Amino acid sequence: MSGVEKRFGGVVALGGVDLEVRVGEVHALLGENGAGKSTLMKVLSGAHAPDAGECTLGGELYAPTGPVDALERGVAMIYQELNLAPDLSVGQNVLLGREPRGALGWIRRDEARARVEKALAALGAEDLSPETLVRDLGPGQRQLVEIARALVEEARVIVLDEPTSSLSAKDTERLFEVVRRLTKKGVAVIYISHFLEEVQEIGDRFTVLRDGLTVGAGDVAGTSLDEIVSLMVGRSLDEFFPVVPHEPGEVLLELVGLAGEELPKEASLFLRRGEVLGIAGLVGAGRTELLRAVFALEPVRSGEARLGGVAAPARSPRERLNQGIGLLSEDRKGEGLALDLDLATNVTLSHMAPFAPLGWIRSGARAAAVGTWIERLGIRCTGAEQRMGDLSGGNQQKAALARLLHHDVDVLLLDEPTRGVDVGSKIEVYRAIGELAAAGKAVLVVSSYLPELFGICDRICVMHRGVLGAARRVSEWTEEEVMSEATRGVQEGVA
Amino acid sequence: MPKKFMGLTGPFLGLLLVILLFGVLEPSFLSTRNLMTVAIQTVIVGLGAIGMTFVIVSGGIDLSIGSVIALSSVVTALCARSGMSPAASVAAGVAAGGLCGALNGWLVTRLAIVPFIVTLGMMGIARGVAKWLSAEQTVTPSQEASDALAALAQKTATSPGIWLTIFLAVGMALVLKRTVFGTYTYALGSNEDTARLCGVPVERTKIWIYTLCGLFGGLGGVMTFARLSVGDPTTAIGTELNVIAAVVIGGASLGGGKGSILGSMVGALLMATLANGCNLTGVPNFVQEILIGSIIVAAVAMDRVRSRRG
Numbered sequence: 135m136s137g138v139e140k141r142f143g144g145v146v147a148l149g150g151v152d153l154e155v156r157v158g159e160v161h162a163l164l165g166e167n168g169a170g171k172s173t174l175m176k177v178l179s180g181a182h183a184p185d186a187g188e189c190t191l192g193g194e195l196y197a198p199t200g201p202v203d204a205l206e207r208g209v210a211m212i213y214q215e216l217n218l219a220p221d222l223s224v225g226q227n228v229l230l231g232r233e234p235r236g237a238l239g240w241i242r243r244d245e246a247r248a249r250v251e252k253a254l255a256a257l258g259a260e261d262l263s264p265e266t267l268v269r270d271l272g273p274g275q276r277q278l279v280e281i282a283r284a285l286v287e288e289a290r291v292i293v294l295d296e297p298t299s300s301l302s303a304k305d306t307e308r309l310f311e312v313v314r315r316l317t318k319k320g321v322a323v324i325y326i327s328h329f330l331e332e333v334q335e336i337g338d339r340f341t342v343l344r345d346g347l348t349v350g351a352g353d354v355a356g357t358s359l360d361e362i363v364s365l366m367v368g369r370s371l372d373e374f375f376p377v378v379p380h381e382p383g384e385v386l387l388e389l390v391g392l393a394g395e396e397l398p399k400e401a402s403l404f405l406r407r408g409e410v411l412g413i414a415g416l417v418g419a420g421r422t423e424l425l426r427a428v429f430a431l432e433p434v435r436s437g438e439a440r441l442g443g444v445a446a447p448a449r450s451p452r453e454r455l456n457q458g459i460g461l462l463s464e465d466r467k468g469e470g471l472a473l474d475l476d477l478a479t480n481v482t483l484s485h486m487a488p489f490a491p492l493g494w495i496r497s498g499a500r501a502a503a504v505g506t507w508i509e510r511l512g513i514r515c516t517g518a519e520q521r522m523g524d525l526s527g528g529n530q531q532k533a534a535l536a537r538l539l540h541h542d543v544d545v546l547l548l549d550e551p552t553r554g555v556d557v558g559s560k561i562e563v564y565r566a567i568g569e570l571a572a573a574g575k576a577v578l579v580v581s582s583y584l585p586e587l588f589g590i591c592d593r594i595c596v597m598h599r600g601v602l603g604a605a606r607r608v609s610e611w612t613e614e615e616v617m618s619e620a621t622r623g624v625q626e627g628v629a
Numbered sequence: 630m631p632k633k634f635m636g637l638t639g640p641f642l643g644l645l646l647v648i649l650l651f652g653v654l655e656p657s658f659l660s661t662r663n664l665m666t667v668a669i670q671t672v673i674v675g676l677g678a679i680g681m682t683f684v685i686v687s688g689g690i691d692l693s694i695g696s697v698i699a700l701s702s703v704v705t706a707l708c709a710r711s712g713m714s715p716a717a718s719v720a721a722g723v724a725a726g727g728l729c730g731a732l733n734g735w736l737v738t739r740l741a742i743v744p745f746i747v748t749l750g751m752m753g754i755a756r757g758v759a760k761w762l763s764a765e766q767t768v769t770p771s772q773e774a775s776d777a778l779a780a781l782a783q784k785t786a787t788s789p790g791i792w793l794t795i796f797l798a799v800g801m802a803l804v805l806k807r808t809v810f811g812t813y814t815y816a817l818g819s820n821e822d823t824a825r826l827c828g829v830p831v832e833r834t835k836i837w838i839y840t841l842c843g844l845f846g847g848l849g850g851v852m853t854f855a856r857l858s859v860g861d862p863t864t865a866i867g868t869e870l871n872v873i874a875a876v877v878i879g880g881a882s883l884g885g886g887k888g889s890i891l892g893s894m895v896g897a898l899l900m901a902t903l904a905n906g907c908n909l910t911g912v913p914n915f916v917q918e919i920l921i922g923s924i925i926v927a928a929v930a931m932d933r934v935r936s937r938r939g
Contacts (some may be wrong), residue, residue: 431825452828463826470826472819474886483816484827486809493809537827 135361149346150187155291160313160323162354165343166528166556171326174343175293176281178324179211180204186231192290205511209291210284218268218276225250225264228282247372253282256319257312274305281312292316293324298332299554302417303621309337326371328554329583330359342366367557374561375589378568383407384442385578387459387545389428391437393609397423399600400437405545410567410577411605412591414584415620420600421580422464429461430454441545455484460543462534464550465582466527470534476513478504480522480533485541507536512562528559535566548579552586564590584613598623639931640878640895645922647899653908658909663839668791670854671901672782673698673849675794677872678879678893679801680730680845683838685876686805688818688885688914689737689744690837693729693751694846695868699861700759701726701850705778706860707762709770715777722854723847729755734836744839752869759862768860775858782855790852792814797845802890814838838904875900876923878928899924 148170150384165171176182178189189196191207198204201211218227225246234245248501250264259278268276277297283313284292294313294333298306313323313336327333333340335353342365350365363374376571389407392398397420405411413421426432428439429447438445441457448454451461463470471480478497481504490501504518511532515525522530531551538546551567552560566592583589589607595605596619603624677694684691701747705722709715731749735746769775781790807810813834818826825831849868854860859917878896881888900921 135653143741450828451825452830455828461826463822469820469822471814472823472886473818477818478824483812483824483829486812490809495807495809495812497807 137342140223148177148184150157150348151343151346152348152351152507153341154351154497155324156339157290158317158320159321160317160325160336162337162340163324163326163343164330164333164340164362166366166558169343169366169556170346171343172295173346175211175295175324177325178204178291178293205284205289208287208289208497209293209507210289211293211295212277212280212284212297213295218279220267220269222268223264224254224262224266224268224271224279224282227268228253228264228286228474229278230283232286245389249286250282253285254278256315257282258315261310272310273300274302275303277309278312280616281316289323291324293326295326296328296554297325298327298329299405306332328556330362333362334359359399363557367561374557374564376561376565376568376574378565380408380410380568380571380592383574386429386442387578388440388443390440392424392425392427392434392439393436394423394432395435397600398427398597398602401597401602402437403595403602405576405578407544407574407576408571409593410571411586412594413578413580413597413602414582414587414594414616415580415597415604417582419597419620421547421597422497423600424597424602425461425549425578426582427456429459429547429607455541455543458542458544459547460541460545461548462551462552465532466530466554471522471530474521475512476521477508477521477525477533478518481507481536481540484537492585492611499563502539505537507540511536511566524555526548526559528555528562529564532557532559532566534562539566539570544551544560544575546575546577546579550581551579552581552583560586584616587616588613596601596620639928640880640892640899643878643928644895644899644902647902647906651902652908655906655910658906661786662784663905663909665786665788665791667898667905669782669788670782670905671897672794673852674868674871674875675798675894675897676845676852677868678850678897679798679890680842681837681872681876682844682879682881682888682890682893683801683805683814684744684842685873685881685883686885686888687814687838688821688833689835689838690744690748690873690883691709691730691731691733691842691846692748693755694842694849694871694872695870696755696759697726697729697843697846698850698853698865698868699863700729700755700858701847702760702854702864703759703763703850703860703862705851706768706770707731707920709774710768711777715774715804716809718774721850722851723844726847726850727840730840730846731836733843734839735898737831737839738835741936749779756862763860763862765862767862769858770860777842778851779858780855781896782852797848798890798894805890810834810837815886818887820886860886871900872897874925878925880928880932882932896928898925 151170151174163171165221173182177184180200180203196207198207219230229246234242236242247264249442254262255261257278262275262278297309297498301309316323319410334354339352340354341351342349342362344366358474383406385404385406389401389403392401401424413423423432427434430450430453438447446457448457465475478500482500486495489496489503501518508515513529513532515529522533525533552563567577579591591608594608594611594616595604596616598620603619623625640670657663681691681694701722703720704725708718708721733748736742737744805814813824813829816829817834821831824921853864875896876888876893878899879889879892881892903920904917
């Protein structure tokens, strides 16, 4: 692709993008949210026609008329939100829309089965039975089904959009194996990810987009992480984890042997004012469940939470909010925000009392209150009335965080606060967390991204299979030790 | 035009078009007397649509409102017949509706059954109770009591029923847009999980929403009695669908989170105008039904196209 441009009305989404992907390579496409990655991929898949520039595929001019046409020419997209029918089997999903038909529209079953098995074998996924219902599969296996679907169509270019965002480490490892198999067969893989470590592991070459322009490209092996990040954000990595000085004060939240219905099994910790405590662990270890149990979204089977030294039971999130505890959901779109409503409602929903005497909302006062958060967190929007769903992921996350700030909770439970957030917004979220601690708030952060925990936390503890280990100061951990405890639990003889 | 009224241009234009069309075809359509008839015909569906807007915006549905109207008309008539004052009879009718609504809300929240099923059940229950109380006959109170209530539905510019409906529509529109309760209603319909996360009292709010819808159904029943001068357990069969249609034509989404009282009122007026105009111009009933059906589908289709462009 060279010199590709795309405008929407007056907005230039792509101002001249060059992208060259070679046969049999993994090409990482990098850039912050809003840099133009999605638009570029929509041009590639035929969903948008470019205003200028041209694309060639295998030396021939490539101008698909739509996603189906693109697929027939050998370009397959695999999106973050997978497009599978959960009540159909693996085989039915793989062939959906392309079933080998016999007379009268009957499906030729033997041929269908053979094609599905061939595609699964090509992925090294023979363990996946074509008869299994997709509903019964985990996210990693579902992704394999999607890739198998692309293979049935003999795709030459496969685009993976944030493929690992919902995968465990094990599934991620498996995905990488599959990607390596594909490239050996000569398939080109375009790999879009926010996880730069992943890119280093799997990528051959990379292209960085910023503000709709190609700002850099090269071999992954010969480029340092710092260089890539500074290309992406246009500034250096030193500012990545802004240092906001803060001092721990008295203990605010204490968990004593807290256990939920299934997870967590046992969690004890204390959290002080002016402190950021991180919880590391594998996906599924029970970290999210722990936060949800503390916030009374899930039942507590035994153990208790104490606030300021006093046992503080709660039956509903409402009570927790009244006690000064707030939760940032890991599922921003499904739970965290009401995407159809405006920014102002989303930010103030939990706490409208200050501008709603007797239940009547004074919209001017509310807009003013929201305006200060828009400014302080740098939420990019057209105003407090903008529909939440029209904001970018990073700005949505800032809005979700603004709700907790507006509520002025003392204890913030942040579940994956930077998931699906672009680098620039991440930095702003980190700074906001630091400022909260400096203001005497207590912050509990769950994250699967280790450098983040090391960058922003004062202490870190690790959850392994539902059991929370002891917290230690960040300086007393190494990343290897955290990973070891996350994957194997606390080892005997290790302090 | 302010953006928040954009969604209403379709229904408004439709209403204007229908009024113009019938005005040209049949000049008597635009007479004060006939316009008052249209207004009074709008009142029952309009009152129901006010309550239904809250339910649909919150992501629910209330199929029982037609039966609730019938029950309330019977209760009002029975009270009037037993010698209670007109005001007390009205209060009893409205309260009967509120009770049905509260029960709907309670079942939806406590038993976690989907509103469609709960209110489908209530549709049968309320209708049955209405027939039981009235011994399956129309209930006729004394002439005096009927006359006192019939004043509510008189077809003059000072008709209390019309002004009450307008007053309540404006009031409830403000409640929906400007109060914490209204905001919670939108939040529930837009994303119930978010509402719970934000400490919105989900169960309590829902019970209030269904109770409100029941109260408006009850008021619709009182107006029905005022118009017919009898309590009729078989009245308003299928009215729930007209009420839902009015709300949907007015731009509400059955998925919740979208809708407005003003829109629902325009929807109710549009349907009443169409029915009245067709009668006046001698268009057969079946054409009317086809027209209204087409308008419902067209209104939702237009909404779809608009939000896709949005």
